[in-house]
Amino acid sequence: MPVTLSVAIITLNEEANLARTLSSVAFADEVIIVDSGSSDRTLEIAHSFPHVKVFSESWKGFAAQKNSAIEKCTGTWVLSLDADEELTPELQNEIRLLLPGNPSADAYMLRRRNLFLGRWIKRGGYYPDPKLRLFRNHSANFAPATRFTDRPVHETIAFDGRLETLNHDLIHHAYPTIEGYIEHMDRYSTLGAEILVAKGTTSRSWPAFFFNMRVVPQLTFIWNFFFRLGFLDGREGLLLHAYHSTYTSWKYAKAWNAARKR
Known part of the structure; x- marks a missing residue:
């Protein structure tokens, strides 16, 4: 064959x-x-x-x-x-x-x-x-x-x-554009929030909400930008890692809001 x-x-x-x-x-x-x-x-x-x-x-x-x-x-x-x-x-x-x-x-x-x-x-x-x-x-x-x-x-x-x-x-x-990336992250954070809701990971308590909204995004940025050498990719690397940490906070915020409405 x-x-x-x-x-x-x-x-x-x-x-x-x-x-x-x-x-x-x-x-x-x-x-x-x-x-x-x-x-x-x-x-x-x-x-x-x-x-x-x-x-x-x-x-x-x-x-x-x-x-x-x-x-x-x-x-x-x-x-x-x-x-x-x-x-x-x-x-x-x-x-x-x-x-x-x-x-x-x-x-x-x-x-x-x-x-x-x-x-x-x-x-x-x-x-x-x-x-x-x-x-x-x-x-x-x-x-x-x-x-x-x-x-x-x-x-x-x-x-x-x-x-x-x-x-x-x-x-x-x-x-290829910042506008496209922001639109993409908005859409994907909504889909990511659906996964968190399905798993029951929705930051219902105040400490969990604070941790996921403030601590997790900052740790993600520090880990990828500094320890994994993202800063060597110039301004594009800085923008990408900064926006990705924002995406993380959006995802948890949308998951919390979806659970609150339910």
Whole structure:
């Protein structure tokens, strides 16, 4: 049976990113895109690339949407990507050489290089940021219902098999503008608060509320910016770690407010 590669991507108004992502996986045998109602040029861009199949589905949540894309893949291997990610030429070549050689692993972690305001953030816990993205399709370890864990945000693949890490980088064009980052953190802090509420971690007592709102964000900033050398990433590093600590306080505040309303 020939070795083939499918790429799974979910989209919503990704005209600024999609062409770059699709160009980096032009060597793949098929690309599956599940779009949830784009109103920009996302679909036009998708249809301009060969081997791309586009499906339109209503939004079901990150995990369910990504699982839907994976389930439509017919390749022997699946590469799951976000629309704002791209493979470096070195990673493209590594995957092209790896898959036909009967790899011993069932899945591979990719080293992710996160960009903030166009700068590669190398420290403070942001690199290499390994993500499980490349895996065998239709394996017993990848039942369709459990490929991505069912949670509101920061979904991950549940995997129990032989796992290795590739040598080259996946580039994440995460936050090209400050405005986009703040909007993103507002949305993700809401989703993160849902996880805290589900776990019962809602800072109901005054000491817990104070600790999570004041102490935890400051400790997070100190740990990542100073002890993990985030300050070496310049002004971009300072802004990223400062805003991330704010995101932490937003998350706990929203969880407390949701529990209070209940």
